[in-house]
Amino acid sequence: MAAPALAQTDASAPALHIGLRTHYGFIIPHSAAIREVSFSHPRALELDLSLHFTSEQAWQYIQGYPRLGVSLAYTSFDNPEVLGNAYVLLLYVEPFLSAHKRFSLSFRLGGGISHQDNVYDSISNPQNQFYSTKIAFPLTVNLMSNYRLSDTWLLRAGATYSHISNGGIRQPNKGINYPMATLGVDYALRTAAFPERHLQKHGPLRQERYYLLALLGTLKDERADPEDKQPLWGLTTYASQRIGRLSALAAGAEWVADYSIKRELEQKKDDTDFQRGAMLAGHELYIGRFRFNQMLGIYIYAPHKARDPVYQRWGLEYHTADGLYVGINLKAHRHVADFMDVRVGWRLGT
Numbered sequence: 001m002a003a004p005a006l007a008q009t010d011a012s013a014p015a016l017h018i019g020l021r022t023h024y025g026f027i028i029p030h031s032a033a034i035r036e037v038s039f040s041h042p043r044a045l046e047l048d049l050s051l052h053f054t055s056e057q058a059w060q061y062i063q064g065y066p067r068l069g070v071s072l073a074y075t076s077f078d079n080p081e082v083l084g085n086a087y088v089l090l091l092y093v094e095p096f097l098s099a100h101k102r103f104s105l106s107f108r109l110g111g112g113i114s115h116q117d118n119v120y121d122s123i124s125n126p127q128n129q130f131y132s133t134k135i136a137f138p139l140t141v142n143l144m145s146n147y148r149l150s151d152t153w154l155l156r157a158g159a160t161y162s163h164i165s166n167g168g169i170r171q172p173n174k175g176i177n178y179p180m181a182t183l184g185v186d187y188a189l190r191t192a193a194f195p196e197r198h199l200q201k202h203g204p205l206r207q208e209r210y211y212l213l214a215l216l217g218t219l220k221d222e223r224a225d226p227e228d229k230q231p232l233w234g235l236t237t238y239a240s241q242r243i244g245r246l247s248a249l250a251a252g253a254e255w256v257a258d259y260s261i262k263r264e265l266e267q268k269k270d271d272t273d274f275q276r277g278a279m280l281a282g283h284e285l286y287i288g289r290f291r292f293n294q295m296l297g298i299y300i301y302a303p304h305k306a307r308d309p310v311y312q313r314w315g316l317e318y319h320t321a322d323g324l325y326v327g328i329n330l331k332a333h334r335h336v337a338d339f340m341d342v343r344v345g346w347r348l349g350t
Contacts, residue, residue, distance in 0.1 A: 015052040015192035017067075021045075023160055025180025027077070030335040033129045034174050040078035042178045047072050050094070054192045058288070063245065065194055066288060067094040071110070075162075077176070082127045084118025086164060088138050093287050100194040102148045109285075109292050110140045111316050111328060114164055120172055130176040133166040137328070137340050139314065142182060154186040167330060167340020169229075170221045175337050208242040212252075214345025216329065220260045230259040232339060240284055248284040250293065253277065258339075261304055270304075277301035280313065291317040291327075307333040323347045 022045055029038035050069025058066055071090045077083035092110030113135065118125060120132035144158035160182045165175035214236050219229040238252020255277045262274040282295030295313040299306060312334075317327030325345050331338045 013190065013192065014054060015188055016190040017050045017052060017069075017154070017186045017188055019046075019048045019050065019071075019156070019184055019186040021048075021156065021182055021184030023073075023075075023180035023182050025160075025178050028177040028179070030177060031129070031174050033172070037079060037082050037127050040083070042075055042077050042180065044073050044075040044180065046074075046184070048092075052096070052099075052192065054194055056197065059197045064095040064097045065099040067096065067106070068092070069094065077178075080118065082118070082125060083130065083176075084116060086114050086116050086138075088112065088114040088164075090138065090140060092140070093290050095287060096146070100196045104146045104148075106144045106146060108140070108142045108144070109287070109290075109316070112138055114138045116164070129172040129174045131164060131166055131174075132170045132172055136164050136166040137330075138162060138164045139316075139330070144182065151191055152188040154188075156182070156184045156186060158182050165330065165337040165340070167218065168220055168338045169218070169340075173337055175332075175335070177335075208248075208349060210240045210242075210248075210347050210349045211237070212240060212325070212345055212347050213237045214325070214327075214343045216254075216256075216341040216343040218339055218341040220258065220339050222260050222263050228263075230263055232256065232258045232260070232341070234341070236280070236343070236345075238280055242286070246286050248286065249282075250284050250295065251279075251281045253279050254297070265304060273303040275301070276304075276306065278311075282313070289319050289321075291315075291319060291325075293317070297331075307336065307338075311338065317343075319347060323349075 024043045026041055027038040029035040048069050048071030050067045052067045054065055069092055073088040075086040090110040090112035092108050094106050094108040096104050096106045098104045116131055116134055119134055120128040140162045142158055142160035144156050147155045149155055161179045163177050166173050217233040220232050222228045234256035236254035238250050240248045240250040242248040257275045265272055265274055278297040278299045280295045280297050285292040293315045297311045299309055312332050313329055315327055315329035317325050319325040323346050327343050330340045
C-alpha cells in the first residue's frame with residue numbers, strides 16, 4: 001500500500017532528514033594475531049543528516065530515490081583496556097527502492113575519517129594489532145528496511161558492516177571488521193513527495209565505454225622506523241564497459257613505486273627493483289556521479305615479492321561532468337591492508 005504523498009513548499013527541493021541509530025554487533029577474528037581480543041561486542045550510537053532527492057532524473061538514473069548524507073558515530077569496542085573507542089565521520093550515498101511506499105529497502109555505501117583513542121603501543125598496549133594510528137579511514141555498507149510511520153517519521157532496521165584501517169600508513173594494521181544489527185528512526189525536517197515512477201522505455205540502454213587514467217599517491221611508514229614516512233606514487237589506467245544502469249565491468253593495469261620498500265632494500269644492501277606492476281579486473285557500481293569499484297590485481301612485475309601474488313582493491317570515486325574524477329582506494333592482501341591512496345584522474349568516454 002502506497003503511503004500518502006508528502007507535502008512540501010518547494011517541489012524541486014529534496015527532503016531533509018535527521019536520523020538517530022543504535023548498533024550492536026561483533027568483531028570478526030580474521031587473523032591469529034587479533035583472535036584473543038576479538039571476543040567483544042561493539043556498540044555504537046550514530047547521528048546523521050541527509051538530503052533525499054525526489055526528481056524524475058534521479059529516479060530514472062538508478063530506479064530509486066537516492067540520499068546523500070553525513071553521519072557522526074561513537075563506537076565502543078567493549079574492550080576499553082585494549083581497543084578503546086572510535087569516533088567516526090562518514091559521507092555516504094544511499095539509494096532507496098520503493099520510497100513512495102510505506103515499506104522500502106535501502107543500501108548505503110560510505111567512507112570517511114575516524115579517531116581511535118587507544119591505539120597499539122609496543123609497551124603499554126601490545127595486544128591491539130588492529131590499528132596503530134589515532135586517525136584512520138573507515139568504510140561502511142549496510143542494508144536497511146524502512147517503515148514510514150507518518151509524513152515525518154521513518155522507522156529503520158537492518159544490518160551494517162564496517163571496516164576501520166589506517167591504509168598501511170603505520171604498522172601493525174590488521175584492520176577491524178565488525179558487522180552490527182542496526183535500529184533507528186529518521187525525522188523529516190523538510191518533507192517531500194516520492195511519486196511512483198515508471199522506467200522510461202527509449203530503446204535499449206546505451207552501452208557506454210570509458211577509458212580512465214589516474215595518478216595515485218600516499219605516505220607509508222618504514223617497517224624498521226614507523227615514525228619515518230616514505231612516499232608512494234603510481235599510475236593506473238583501465239577501461240570500463242557499462243553493462244547495466246548500475247553496473248560496469250572494468251579491466252586495466254597499474255604501476256606503483258613504494259619508497260618504503262626501497263628504503264627496506266637499501267638497509268639490506270639489496271639492489272632488487274622495488275617497483276611493481278599489475279593487471280586489474282573487476283566491477284564498478286554506478287550511483288549518480290559516484291563509482292564504487294572492486295578490483296582483483298595480479299602482479300606481473302614484482303622483483304621484490306609481495307605478501308601474495310594477488311590482491312584486492314576497493315575504491316570510491318566522484319566523477320564530474322567534464323571528465324575529472326577524484327577518489328580514495330584501499331589495497332589489501334587478503335585481510336591485511338597494504339595502503340590507502342588518494343587519486344585524481346581523467347575520463348574519456350564513447
